[in-house]
Amino acid sequence: QQQVKQSPQSLIVQKGGISIINCAYENTAFDYFPWYQQFPGKGPALLIAIRPDVSEKKEGRFTISFNKSAKQFSLHIMDSQPGDSATYFCAASIPGNQFYFGTGTSLTVIP
C-alpha cells in the first residue's frame, strides 16, 4: 500500500513557468514532509520541508503548500529553469520511524 501518493508522474513546463507537484497521504501520524530533488547519477538532495503546523513555506523559488484537513501537500517551483529538470520525490515520516516516499515526478523544463 502506497503511503504517499504523488502526481503527476511526469511534467513538462516552459522556462519561466510554474511547476506544481502534488502529494497526498492518509496517515495523520505523519509530522514531517520533505521534498527531495534527484539528478541523474546523484542521490536525492533535500530541497525543502514542512511540518503540519505550518500551511506554507517558501525558500527562494520553491514553495510548499500544506493542507492538513485535506491531507495534501504540494511543491510549487516558480520561474522554472532548465536546471530544475530532475526527479522530485515527496516524503512523509513519523518520529522514530522510516520515511515514506512518493512515486516521484520527472520534471522537464524546456527553454
Add this chain to the structure above:
Amino acid sequence: DTEVTQTPKHLVMGMTNKKSLKCEQHMGHRAMYWYKQKAKKPPELMFVYSYEKLSINESVPSRFSPECPNSSLLNLHLHALQPEDSALYLCASETEPTSGNQPQHFGDGTRLSIL
C-alpha cells in the same frame, strides 16, 4: 558534494563474487540507512541502524549483509547476488533516530551491475 560519502561509485560483479559497499558520514549522525533504488522509482528502505545497532531489516535477502563498525561508517556486504539486484544503492544518515522532523542526508550512491 554531499556530506555522506559512498564508495565505490560504480561496481560490476558476477553472481559468485563477494564485494562490499562503504558509506561514511562525519556529521555526528546516529541513524544510518541503506536504500535500494531502481530506475525511475523511489528509494526502497533496506536497513536502518540506530546508535550502531540494526533496528530495521525490511525483509532483505540474506545475500545482503549490513555492518556498522562505528558511528561514522556503514558497510553493505554482497554475496551471490542476482541480476535483479542491479540498482543504485543509497546510504543516508539522520541526526537522531527518534527525533522526528529531521531530514535524511543521502550520498550519491553506488551503481551496482550484476552480470
